[in-house]
Amino acid sequence: MEIxxxxxEATKAENPxxxxxxxxxxxxxxxxxxxxxxxxxxxxxxxxxxxxxxxSEIVKVDLFAIHEAPGEEFILGTDYGGRDxxxxxxxxxxxxxxxxxxxxxxxxxxxxxFGLVAGYFGGHVDNVMMRILxxxxxxxxxxxxxVFVSLVPxxxxxxxxxxxxxxxxxxxxxxxxxxxxxxxxxxYVQASRTLGSSHFKIIFKEVMPNITSLxxxxxxxxxxANIGIESGLSFxxxxxxxxxxxxxxxxxxxxxxxxxESRWWVWVPAAVLILLxxxxxxxxxxxxxxxxxxxxxxG
Amino acid sequence: MWKFIVRRLLITFPQIxxxxxxxxxxxxxxxxxxxxxxxxxxIDQSTxxxxxxxxxxxxxxHIKYADWVGGLVQGDLGxxxxxxMDVSELISQRMENTILLSIVTLIFTYLMAIPLGITSGRYxxxxxxxxxxxxxYVGFATPLFIFGLIMLFIFGYQLGWFPTSGSVxxxxxxxxxxxxxxxxxxxxxPALSMALIQTVSTVQYLRSEIxxxxxxxxxxxxxxxxxxESRVYNRHIFRNSLLPIAAxxxxxITTLISGTVFIEQIFGYPGMGLLFLESINMRDYSVVTALxxxxxxxxxxxxxxxxxxxxxxxxxxxxx
Numbered sequence: 001m002e003i004x005x006x007x008x009e010a011t012k013a014e015n016p017x018x019x020x021x022x023x024x025x026x027x028x029x030x031x032x033x034x035x036x037x038x039x040x041x042x043x044x045x046x047x048x049x050x051x052x053x054x055x056s057e058i059v060k061v062d063l064f065a066i067h068e069a070p071g072e073e074f075i076l077g078t079d080y081g082g083r084d085x086x087x088x089x090x091x092x093x094x095x096x097x098x099x100x101x102x103x104x105x106x107x108x109x110x111x112x113x114f115g116l117v118a119g120y121f122g123g124h125v126d127n128v129m130m131r132i133l134x135x136x137x138x139x140x141x142x143x144x145x146x147v148f149v150s151l152v153p154x155x156x157x158x159x160x161x162x163x164x165x166x167x168x169x170x171x172x173x174x175x176x177x178x179x180x181x182x183x184x185x186x187x188y189v190q191a192s193r194t195l196g197s198s199h200f201k202i203i204f205k206e207v208m209p210n211i212t213s214l215x216x217x218x219x220x221x222x223x224x225a226n227i228g229i230e231s232g233l234s235f236x237x238x239x240x241x242x243x244x245x246x247x248x249x250x251x252x253x254x255x256x257x258x259x260x261e262s263r264w265w266v267w268v269p270a271a272v273l274i275l276l277x278x279x280x281x282x283x284x285x286x287x288x289x290x291x292x293x294x295x296x297x298x299g
Numbered sequence: 300m301w302k303f304i305v306r307r308l309l310i311t312f313p314q315i316x317x318x319x320x321x322x323x324x325x326x327x328x329x330x331x332x333x334x335x336x337x338x339x340x341x342i343d344q345s346t347x348x349x350x351x352x353x354x355x356x357x358x359x360x361h362i363k364y365a366d367w368v369g370g371l372v373q374g375d376l377g378x379x380x381x382x383x384m385d386v387s388e389l390i391s392q393r394m395e396n397t398i399l400l401s402i403v404t405l406i407f408t409y410l411m412a413i414p415l416g417i418t419s420g421r422y423x424x425x426x427x428x429x430x431x432x433x434x435x436y437v438g439f440a441t442p443l444f445i446f447g448l449i450m451l452f453i454f455g456y457q458l459g460w461f462p463t464s465g466s467v468x469x470x471x472x473x474x475x476x477x478x479x480x481x482x483x484x485x486x487x488x489p490a491l492s493m494a495l496i497q498t499v500s501t502v503q504y505l506r507s508e509i510x511x512x513x514x515x516x517x518x519x520x521x522x523x524x525x526x527x528e529s530r531v532y533n534r535h536i537f538r539n540s541l542l543p544i545a546a547x548x549x550x551x552i553t554t555l556i557s558g559t560v561f562i563e564q565i566f567g568y569p570g571m572g573l574l575f576l577e578s579i580n581m582r583d584y585s586v587v588t589a590l591x592x593x594x595x596x597x598x599x600x601x602x603x604x605x606x607x608x609x610x611x612x613x614x615x616x617x618x619x
Binding site for chain 2: 151255
């Protein structure tokens with residue numbers, strides 16, 4: 001009886017799509033759901049408010065309002081240039097998120113294509129491509145990026161994210177490659193090949209859709225990492241310039257001992273926000289990771 | 300075994316050569332050269348040209364590269380534009396501090412990782428394990444520089460337990476006992492901050508290794524033989540799980556390198572990472588080049604070390 005029911009249910013339910021499974025897992029995991037709501041809220045708020053806020057107005061130095069404590073005029077006080085911390089927090093979050101998304105997307109695309117091609121063809125192609133990847137992997141990432149950032153003449157959001165991308169695609173490429181190596185041994189690839197499909201079609205229309213879940217999970221976890229890396233670089237002074245605040249820029253003011261010790265309003269909100277953002281993205285990513293592995297699913 | 304090591308070494312040399320070419324090209328695109336700041340601006344242009352010719356600054360790039368590598372092999376890293384001293388001398392002053400910081404960090408990292416990982420793996424899914432897993436989860440998501448700032452704020456400023464900057468109290472005579480005690484005091488907080496974050500991945504790895512090993516047949520055999528629980532854990536499981544951890548040692552260097560840049564900046568600790576940031580801000584590019592090269596080589600050797608340990612530990616890698 002029991003078994004029959006299960007079987008009936010199984011035939012009744014159509015094969016759920018990848019996106020469906022991912023959604024279901026997030027709804028089952030309360031922490032991930034709260035995190036997702038938090039992320040959506042922060043993102044809409046930040047992008048929404050920054051439409052109204054004028055960035056050049058916020059980063060304008062006001063010598064009469066230096067280091068003001070939080071009060072009626074400035075909700076979160078001002079920094080050493082008399083600039084509104086709350087406004088910088090909003091714009092900083094927007095900038096950090098934008099870079100995070102851009103870098104994740106670009107490094108994701110490079111990594112996926114690289115990994116798929118290396119894994120699918122295997123053999124010598126794989127060997128050569130993996131040696132290239134190994135080389136990028138042993139580069140001292142942080143320092144090389146800092147040097148490039150200080151050398152690039154026309155420095156802006158696009159060049160900054162390009163520099164980061166060039167040195168950040170290896171992780172996802174390695175993952176996708178090992179998955180593609182397994183996938184190409186499966187019968188459907190052989191069958192498609194026998195039917196005369198081109199390599200291009202097999203790689204991007206047949207193998208890639210089969211590893212969507214891995215791609216979604218990795219990119220989500222990468223997003224958290226990239227936001228961290230961007231704010232870290234801005235903290236050191238090699239991310240966004242001061243006129244384009246990021247969350248890391250606000251934290252960099254805390255390298256001044258007095259600010260760190262007695263002007264909490266400058267750096268604590270940014271620190272808390274980065275931590276919350278990274279934890280939230282990770283919570284969602286972990287739920288997705290469980291969803292991608294049928295044995296670990298809760299939903 | 301040897302075949303694997305030789306083959307691995309054969310990959311390492313091209314890596315170092317490629318790294319040196321990349322860094323050389325980077326150095327070429329940096330403003331300023333060996334003559335910057337050395338010349339009186341009133342000197343006649345033709346004299347400058349003559350001097351440039353004599354120093355080989357007008358040579359094509361491959362000859363310059365050969366010269367540069369020749370110098371490197373002999374330990375000549377060039378001259379600092381800012382300090383007007385040999386780069387190698389400048390770096391060696393700072394290297395001692397960074398090495399001390401790295402060693403203390405590694406000690407702390409493993410001192411925390413091993414007991415935490417074992418407890419978490421042995422008593423998995425208990426309250427204790429959940430607490431440790433929670434710590435690793437949060438630690439994994441926390442950027443090092445934020446954690447460093449918080450540590451400095453709490454233990455440096457609020458509680459005042461540790462000095463807040465420098466690597467040694469002023470006026471200490473090098474070599475005395477007080478000097479070393481002061482050094483240790485200064486290194487403690489930065490190292491602890493870095494270790495608390497860095498240890499997280501090792502704890503996670505050790506935990507999952509132990510949970511995996513627990514269910515293996517040879518553990519059941521050991522229990523069946525009548526080995527006590529502590530013997531099973533300390534001799535059978537721990538030894539098996541520790542080896543992969545040892546293999547990660549080389550990769551820790553990578554984490555340490557980027558870690559020291561942040562930590563030295565936050566704690567004002569005069570090491571190579573801080574020197575790198577100062578030099579790049581002061582446009583002292585010969586120092587920057589030398590440091591990137593050194594860190595790059597350290598990282599390549601770290602990866603090599605890890606792969607060799609891993610091949611010793613795991614025969615499957617050798618055969619492949």
